[in-house]
Amino acid sequence: MTRARIRWNGAAVIRGTRTGAARGLRLGTEHVLQVARDRVPIEEGTLERSGTATVDEASLTGAVAFDTPYAVRQHEEMDLRHDTGRTAKFLELPMAEEADTVGEIIAAEMRRALR
Secondary structure, three states, X not given: OOOOXXXXXXXXXXXXXXXXXXXXXXXXXXXXXXXXXXXXXXXXXXXXXOEEEEEEOOOOEEEEEEOXXXXXXXXXXXXXXXXXOOOOOOOHHHHHHOHHHHHXXXXXXXXHHOO
């Protein structure tokens, strides 16, 4: 009879998975930020430059934000005129449209962390 011992190193797997998830989440939020920046209404570029992507690794949550006094108005008011390719809902639409891509980015980083 031949026997082999299998050792489950769960703590290392969990750490690797969490590390990969955090890295993927960071890359995913940066991806959404870039897509949103490509659509943000632009006159002088201040709104576009105010965009940030942040990740809280403890809770594995990410956020993309634009921080100017007029960001909410530009985002919500559908009747404002914008240059071609620039639009209201410049953050909401990319968040929805890029959800699958962000999921793929996170999954790829988790796989990479487990190698």
